[in-house]
Amino acid sequence: MNLALEASSRDRILDVALVLFARQGYAGTSMRQIAGEVGMRASSLYSHFAGKEAILSALIDAYGPARGASRLASPAYRALADDPAAFCRRYAADWLDQWCDVNERRFMGLLNAEPSRMADHRAHFVETLFDREVVAVADYFRRFIMAGRMRPGEPADYARLFMGGMTFVRMQHLMMPPEPSPREVIAEALAGTVEAFLKLVVVEA
Numbered sequence: 466m467n468l469a470l471e472a473s474s475r476d477r478i479l480d481v482a483l484v485l486f487a488r489q490g491y492a493g494t495s496m497r498q499i500a501g502e503v504g505m506r507a508s509s510l511y512s513h514f515a516g517k518e519a520i521l522s523a524l525i526d527a528y529g530p531a532r533g534a535s536r537l538a539s540p541a542y543r544a545l546a547d548d549p550a551a552f553c554r555r556y557a558a559d560w561l562d563q564w565c566d567v568n569e570r571r572f573m574g575l576l577n578a579e580p581s582r583m584a585d586h587r588a589h590f591v592e593t594l595f596d597r598e599v600v601a602v603a604d605y606f607r608r609f610i611m612a613g614r615m616r617p618g619e620p621a622d623y624a625r626l627f628m629g630g631m632t633f634v635r636m637q638h639l640m641m642p643p644e645p646s647p648r649e650v651i652a653e654a655l656a657g658t659v660e661a662f663l664k665l666v667v668v669e670a
Contacts, residue, residue, distance in 0.1 A: 480568070
């Protein structure tokens with residue numbers, strides 16, 4: 466089996482499914498429609514995903530908190546393990562890139578469009594956020610505190626404060642208004658929030 470082709474087909478299926486789900490709703494999209502848009506037989510589609518539920522779960526893993534949690538385990542972040550300011554700025558910059566991605570916006574619209582139908586998937590999203598990403602950020606903050614680079618405090622509280630401020634920016638500029646703010650406006654608001662947090666908790670070297 467050509468693993469690169471397999472991965473490419475899977476990614477194409479997810480991209481097409483996300484567009485269709487966002488355009489006509491999860492319930493209004495069939496596996497046959499997805500297969501047709503991808504350009505494969507429905508039977509071939511089932512060799513990649515057991516059904517729509519599996520596709521939706523894969524989209525949550527691709528665009529939800531697991532994506533951020535995986536980034537935090539990367540060498541790029543590990544290299545910032547002794548620099549809290551650089552860590553926080555890098556984290557915010559990566560999230561800005563993700564927030565401004567058109568597929569990310571489609572995903573969040575889908576997640577919020579059918580709350581009753583998607584209750585289990587929303588629960589999976591929340592569980593991943595609090596069980597993986599907040600914990601991962603708190604682990605970095607714990608090390609910064611132990612190294613004397615952050616003021617003494619509860620790492621999980623610091624993580625919630627930091628991530629909560631960024632979430633407010635996202636809601637104000639991307640999720641709540643009829644049209645999203647320009648990227649430069651979001652970047653300015655996000656930078657201000659990050660710098661305010663750093664002034665509160667970081668001990669200068």
